Amino acid sequence: MPSFRALEVDRDDDGYTTRLVERTDIDLAEGDVTVDVRWSDVNYKDGLITSGRFDLVRRFPMTAGIDLVGTVAESTAEDLPAGLLVTVNGHGLGTDHPGGFAERARIPHEWVTPVPEPIDDLSAAAIGTAGFTAALAVRTLQEHHVEPSTGPVLVTGAAGGAGSVAVMVLGALGYEVVASTGRREQEEKSLLRLGASTVVDRLELLDAGQLGRARWAGAVDTLGSRALATVLAETRYGGTVAAMGMAMGVDLPASVVPFISRGVTLAGIDSVYAPAPARRSAWALLAERLDLAALREITEIVPLAEAPGRGDAVMAGQVRGRLVVDVRA
Template identity: 50%
Template sequence: MATFKAIRIDKADKGTTAALTQFDEAELMDGDVTVAVEWSTLNYKDGLALTGKAPVVRRFPMIAGIDFAGTVTQSSHPAWKAGDKVICTGWGMGETHLGAYAQKARVKGDWLVRLPDGMSARQAMAIGTAGFTAMLAVLALEKQGVSPNSGPVVVTGAAGGVGSVAIAVLARLGYHVIASTGRMAEAGYLKGLGATEVIDRAELAGQPKPLGKERWAGGVDSVGSTTLANLLSMTKYGGAIAACGLAAGMDLPSSVAPFILRGVCLLGIDSVMCPIAAREIAWRRLASDLDPAKLSEITHEIALDQVLAEAPKILAGQVRGRVVVKIP
């Protein structure tokens, strides 16, 4: 049987183990499209899965990696044929379905999105789930009526993947962006992406008040917990916060005050099971509203055999922007 390179996660006596190894093609799961994977990326969830810091993986053995871009090699799905350039993010890859850190993937054709015209597979993975999630958050704010004329918008976890793309997109659309970060040394980087102001995350770390001073009309939050509670308390009347992460925890020590006294909306953003129609809209918008030069600035490249060493860094907040993984 043919084998291919893959990062495999196995159950161990205590936790899990992860290693770059040869994977048997016969062990690939069911799917109607087979793809030669060319690029992947490193997201926060990938870091959790590879290090075993959270029970992300629910099937063993597992090929890690929640995103890929590549070329279809075989298909029995009516929408796809050999040679098509495709993107796949989420859908349980790297969790319940064999994932993207591999030279080959087999998935359902209904999970795939066509690579937008003018976008390379490398650029797609420089965006990845983090950038895709950021775009979903922007779309949700727009749908809620938050526009550049509404007032400033805040982005937390600003130097991370979601935050970096959110800032670049929002700034290009004309928003006044306030970037919140625990790495004030990155202020120059964040202003280069388009942030107008940079604030220390400590401003959002105190005990949340039911209502604080109104500071922003909207926001994109990838942190959660106390940070999100403070964001909500400081949101202007009729504003909205799009929540898409839990780096600080799953709790929300807030009150109903922002919702019933200021009409604030909390918008939940899910990128894993997001319907295909919404995915296609988001990827089209990313192709038009994300400056390729800005994307290049926030991206650095690693090889597949460097992923395991990089994973702990993203959990420790030591990764700036986006990481693309070149699949050999």
Template identity: 50%
Template sequence: MFRAVFLQKSDTAVLSEVRELSEDSLPEGDVLVAVEYSTINYKDGLAITGRFPVVRQWPMVPGIDLAGTVESSANPRFKPGDKVLINGYGLGDAHWGGLAQKARVKSEWLIPVPSPFSTLNAMAIGTAGYTAMLCVLALEQHGVRPDRGPILVTGAAGGVGTIAIAVLAKLGFDVTASTGRLEEAAFLRQLGANQVIDRATLSSAGEMLGEEKWAGAIDTVGSATLANVCAATKYRGTVTACGLAQGLDFPTSVLPFILRNITLCGIDSVMAPYELRTEAWQRLARDLDVKKLDAVTQVLGLDQAIATASDVLSGKVRGRAVIDVNR
């Protein structure tokens, strides 16, 4: 038996509880992992609260991330005792996820935890940090360098935002952080932001084409914020879009694209190719200061996961909410 967050769907709501489950109930897979840590991401918050229909199969164990130790494996690539992690691949919405003490998964989803990270470090980074690095890789691929000008990070106090700031600062970028929590300004500067602005300056409907401010951006918010970011991006700049905290809409025009030749890159972390995933994790091992992870991470027990899901959706969680599933 093992403990897990367990979701069931009624006619009117999602029912969330922590309960004991039998190992026999685990879905198919060729590797059994003794999970050590998982996380609460925005998508997990939607799944646990039922606020948006992200879960595709019922019942479900949520958790789009996990890190732990291989307990048994039918694939010779992995052996008992190996430290491994997973991000995405339908974990937590189509396949039972990481908010449990056990997970049976497909071996092709597993990535060895890179040195110098522990399994706790891996989940302090998690999908949020891995997504942040995918954004950085896309900016670099499109020629955005520190000498091109400032980089904007929206939703800066959240999981993607905090890791993005830390990585960009280490790479030498001049980072502007946009947040609705200006009381976190000192914290964001500690991570590496040179300037902190109020998200209200970006979140309302604005001009279709504004003053050129940023060489690139990492946007986690969507909606009017993303539209305003594109309108203020410099000639041949690049904006990466990886979130929808403000909304699904995108009220903009073609002007920034055809007059300033900007690029808008969609960032998908769920089904990204394995080679890109491993590159992102190798770069995180090189370009993320492990010491900064403590400042962006809170570690909670499994019984706290359900309440934390609502806090994540409300924007009350600074940085990363890591769940110790054995606590």
């Protein structure tokens, strides 16, 4: 039986360790779909998993990687034939179920999303959980009637993976996108090219009090904490804030004033257990609107062994755009 490589996380008295191991199909998990994995990617959560922060892993050793992209090798699901290009985002990959940092994976068919054309395999990995969740957030703004004509939409953590994709998709849909970043000097030009109308400094976000100037018709927030509190305080009457991240912190030092004085909606975005129709809708939006050539420009490819180290860089806010993992390199 041929072997394949996997990057596993283990735990000992000194904390978490990661190592490359050889596995065979006997080691695969439960599921009715086997995938030849071609790519994975490094998200903020991958950094949390491989570093052991937050103890997200449910059993050890665990193949890391919250995303996978590859072709179906074997399947008993009629709508997932052999050879089909598919992706899995979340569903406990890398925490509860062996994940995408391996050349083979077996998963239940309910978790699998066919990659819609014209998205190719590398682009699907560059999108990954970060981009897919950004698309879920944009869909949520649309569902709450935040339209391009309603007014400017803010994206926080705009130079990060999720933020970049949110800027690109909102820009392509015709919104006036205000991109907030802590790296304005380095990233302003790139964010304007990706679709932002204006780039503002992250510091501008931090002193609005309970109710600030009404600026945003909507927002995609990847930061949480004081940033999200400020975004809420600066959202216009009837606006919606899609909260998807915690890069600044998991706290929310806010008041209820924006909700009861301006009817602001705070909409939570979860990618891990998002139901299949929401997943398909988000991927359809990406297929329709995401500029894949521009995405490629903010994507770096790293070999499997480097994924844990790059996870640390992602958590330190040092990565620009998206990191794709070549699981065969």
